[in-house]
Amino acid sequence: MVEAATDRHDRTPRTVGGRQLAAMLPDPAQARPAYRHLARAIGELILDGRLALHVRLPAERELAGALGTSRTTVTALYDLLRANGYAHSRQGSGTWTSLPEGRPAKGVSRLLGPADTAIDLARAAPVLPGRTLTDALARITGDVAGHAHSTGYHPYGLPELRAAVAERCTARGLATTPEQILVTAGAQHALSLVLALLARPGDRIMVENPSYPNALEAMRRARLRTVSVPVTDDGPGWDVGIVESTLRRSVPRLGYLIPDFQNPTGRVLPAADRSRLLRTASRSGTWLVIDETLADLALDGPAPAPFAAHGESGQVVTIGSMSKTHWAGLRVGWLRAPARLVTELAAQRVATDMGGSVVDQLLALDLLAGTDALLRDRLAELRAGRDALTAALRQHLPHWTWRTPAGGLSLWVDLGAPIATSLAERALGHGVRVEGGGYFGADPGLFENRLRIPYTLPPRTLTEAVHRMARAAADEPGPPVTDRRTHWIA
Numbered sequence: 372m373v374e375a376a377t378d379r380h381d382r383t384p385r386t387v388g389g390r391q392l393a394a395m396l397p398d399p400a401q402a403r404p405a406y407r408h409l410a411r412a413i414g415e416l417i418l419d420g421r422l423a424l425h426v427r428l429p430a431e432r433e434l435a436g437a438l439g440t441s442r443t444t445v446t447a448l449y450d451l452l453r454a455n456g457y458a459h460s461r462q463g464s465g466t467w468t469s470l471p472e473g474r475p476a477k478g479v480s481r482l483l484g485p486a487d488t489a490i491d492l493a494r495a496a497p498v499l500p501g502r503t504l505t506d507a508l509a510r511i512t513g514d515v516a517g518h519a520h521s522t523g524y525h526p527y528g529l530p531e532l533r534a535a536v537a538e539r540c541t542a543r544g545l546a547t548t549p550e551q552i553l554v555t556a557g558a559q560h561a562l563s564l565v566l567a568l569l570a571r572p573g574d575r576i577m578v579e580n581p582s583y584p585n586a587l588e589a590m591r592r593a594r595l596r597t598v599s600v601p602v603t604d605d606g607p608g609w610d611v612g613i614v615e616s617t618l619r620r621s622v623p624r625l626g627y628l629i630p631d632f633q634n635p636t637g638r639v640l641p642a643a644d645r646s647r648l649l650r651t652a653s654r655s656g657t658w659l660v661i662d663e664t665l666a667d668l669a670l671d672g673p674a675p676a677p678f679a680a681h682g683e684s685g686q687v688v689t690i691g692s693m694s695k696t697h698w699a700g701l702r703v704g705w706l707r708a709p710a711r712l713v714t715e716l717a718a719q720r721v722a723t724d725m726g727g728s729v730v731d732q733l734l735a736l737d738l739l740a741g742t743d744a745l746l747r748d749r750l751a752e753l754r755a756g757r758d759a760l761t762a763a764l765r766q767h768l769p770h771w772t773w774r775t776p777a778g779g780l781s782l783w784v785d786l787g788a789p790i791a792t793s794l795a796e797r798a799l800g801h802g803v804r805v806e807g808g809g810y811f812g813a814d815p816g817l818f819e820n821r822l823r824i825p826y827t828l829p830p831r832t833l834t835e836a837v838h839r840m841a842r843a844a845a846d847e848p849g850p851p852v853t854d855r856r857t858h859w860i861a
Contacts, residue, residue: 386426386427386428386429386465387422387426387427387428387429388429388433389429389430389433389434389436389437389438390437392413392422392428392429392434392437393434393437393438394815394816395412395416395421395422395815395816396409396412396413396438397409397412399438399439399440399444404447405440405444405448406444406445406447406448406451407451409438409444409448410448410451410452410455410457413448413452413457414452414455414457417457417468417469417470418470419810420588420591421815422468423468423591424468424469424470425467425468425469426467426468427464427465427466427467428449428458428465428466428467428468430465431445431446431449449466452466453466455471456469456470456471456472457469457470457471489799489802489803489804490802490803490804490828490832490835490836490839491804492803492804492805492806492824492825492828492836493804493805493806493861494825494827494861495634495695495780495781495823495825495827495861496694496695496699496780496825496827496861497695497696497697497698497749497752497753497780497827498698498827499697499698499700503738503745504698507734507737507738508734510737511730511733511734511736511737514733515729515730515733518729518733523726523729524725524726525554525726525727525729525732526717526718526720526721526725526726527552527553527554527713527717527726528552528553528554528555528705528726528727528732529554529727529729529732529733529736530549531736532554532703532732532733532735532736532739533549533552533553533554533705534549535736535739535740536549536552536554536691536705536707536739537549537551537552537707539739539742540552540677540689540707543666543674543676543677543680544676544677544680545676545677545679545680545689545707547707548710550710550713551707551708551709551710551713552705552706552707552713553705553706553708553713553716553717553720554703554704554705554727554732555703555704555705555706555720555727556702556703556704556724556727557692557694557699557702557703557704558662558664558690558691558692558694558704559585559586559589559704560702560704561690561692561704561705561706562586562589562627562660562662562690563589563593564706564716564719564720565625565658565660565688565690565706565716566589566590566593566595566625567593567719568712568715568716568719569624569625569658569688570593570595570624570625571624572593572594572595573594573595573596574595574596574623574624574625575595575596575597575598575621575622575623575624575625576590576595576596576597576598576623576624576625576626576627577597577598577599577600577614577617577618577621577623577625577626577627577657578590578597578598578599578600578626578627578813579599579600579601579602579609579627579628579629579633579813580599580600580601580602580812580813580814580817581602581635581636581783581808581811581812581813581817581818581821582602582627582629582634582811582813583629583634583635583662583811584810584811585861586627586662587813590627595624595625597813597814598617598621598623599813599814600613600614600617601613602633602636602638603636604636604774604785607638607639607640607641607644608633608636608638608639608640609638609640609644611644611647611648614648614651615647615648615651618648618651618652618654618655618657619651619654619655622655622656622657623655623657624657624658625657625658625659625660626652626657626658626659626660627660627662628640628648628659628660628661628662628678629661629662629665630645630661630663630675630678631663631665631666631674631675631678631778631779632665632666632668632669632776632777632778632779632780633665633779634662634665634779634780634781635781635783635808635811635821635823636774636776636783637774637776637777637778637779637781637782637783638774638776639675639777639778640678642675642676642681645678645681645682646681646682649678649679649681649682649683649687650682650683652686653683653685653686656686657686658686658687658688659678659686659687659688660688660690661677661678661679661687661688661689661690662690663677663678663689663690663691664690664691664692664694664695664704665695665778665779665780666691667695667696667742667746668695668696668749668750668753668778668779668780669750669777669778670750670753670754670757670776670777670778670779671777671778672777674778677689679707685709687708688706688707688708688712689706689707689708690704690705690706691704691705691706691707692704692705693735693738693739694861695780696742696745696746696749697735697738697739697742697745698738699861701731701734701735701738702727702731703727703731703732703735753780753826753827755830756826756827756828756829756830756833757775757776757782757826758830759826759830759831759833759834760782760824760826760830760833760834760837761773761775761782762834763833763834763837763838764782764784764837767837767838767840767841768837768840768841768844770787771784771785771786771787772784772785772787773785780825780826780827781823781824781825781826781827782823782824782825782826783808783821783822783823784821784822784823784824785820785821786820786821786822787820788820789819789820790819790820791807791808791809791818791819791820791821791822792807792809792819794807794822794840794843794844795807795822797843797844797846798839798840798843800843801839801840801842801843802839803836803839803840803843805822805823805824805840806822806823807819807821807822808820808821808822808823811823
């Protein structure tokens with residue numbers, strides 16, 4: 372994602388440099404006419420959010436030099452961007468990015484869900500059995516009526532739910548009191564609150580590469596500078612020496628990690644490395660933001676102990692959610708942090724939503740009480756889906772490779788060649804929505820050889836999806852693509 376240069380006290384993006392933009396664009400010599408080729412690529416970057424809105428584009432001469440093309444080509448490129456609504460000019464101040472009227476950014480359009488019969492592999496999220504939901508709604512009817520006589524404002528979260536979350540943290544090995552819990556409208560809300568309170572525009576934040584796209588987008592919107600550390604297929608996944616070196620040398624204000632069944636790679640950070648990173652982050656003064664939304668989804672053994680339980684946790688914020696274990700439609704999550712920080716975060720959230728829905732929190736409380744029973748069935752379903760997906764891939768796409776994760780919701784598949792974007796487009800023509808690995812990159816131009824493929828759908832559906840992707844990989848003709856960006860990543 373492009374991070375526009377900003378003044379530390381000004382959230383308004385300024386400009387993107389010619390070399391920075393050129394690094395994200397295709398070679399102008401690859402297609403003719405070059406200006407149309409480049410305009411299409413810039414439009415995609417804007418819709419993806421990798422190139423921010425209201426950013427000043429480089430001067431024509433600067434971009435022409437960076438691309439190794441003529442100024443005439445760049446002039447035509449900018450004219451076409453303006454004509455299509457992706458840019459506008461201000462008298463005396465250059466050309467600025469914009470969004471065409473009627474074209475939502477992909478972060479919005481993905482939320483709308485597929486409008487056709489495609490198999491949707493862009494969303495790694497489970498569904499909730501209808502009977503489970505209706506039974507829970509029936510059980511909380513009396514509780515809802517009881518709360519109707521109150522104002523309904525709970526900026527910290529419903530006290531009973533805070534206590535239940537604290538109890539689950541304690542049972543997992545991290546002693547927690549209700550005062551250390553803030554209930555939020557999902558994990559993304561929790562992350563956004565933390566970023567707004569603990570960081571300022573221009574601050575560094577250490578992130579894994581690859582990582583969760585919506586978290587990376589939240590950081591971009593907070594105008595933070597990401598410093599990435601790789602998560603690979605080698606060894607444990609993280610090179611803890613590189614992570615420690617990044618903490619010492621870059622001294623980031625924050626570090627965002629997904630140590631449990633990392634999204635998208637599925638890797639698990641070893642316990643000994645968690646202790647080392649806690650010590651190093653403490654010495655560098657870095658706040659660690661630990662995303663544990665997938666921690667309960669252990670398929671091949673016990674769930675890992677909480678990250679913060681491996682040492683001194685004075686500067687650790689742990690984020691959890693019911694979206695991946697129960698149902699994303701609840702929009703109930705939480706964070707665990709020092710009680711003083713929770714108080715500051717609660718004061719901040721009042722300016723935006725004044726507290727979550729009491730009805731939703733009562734429903735979450737009821738469902739949370741039955742988590743162990745629900746997870747037994749859910750984990751069995753995920754194992755069956757994982758087995759079906761890997762078996763189908765071995766049969767129909769044997770040249771693709773992956774490491775089978777010990778938990779989580781998806782495979783991080785290596786295609787053997789940088790074809791992810793074109794394959795995803797062809798796959799949609801065959802009725803499968805899947806996202807290329809580039810959406811998970813903390814830096815532009817990476818993971819074009821990767822696909823994230825969730826195994827949250829039924830086994831028969833996953834097998835059919837692989838059949839269709841195999842046809843797409845073989846470039847057999849499929850139905851026409853009418854709208855290839857009406858989905859989202861979860």
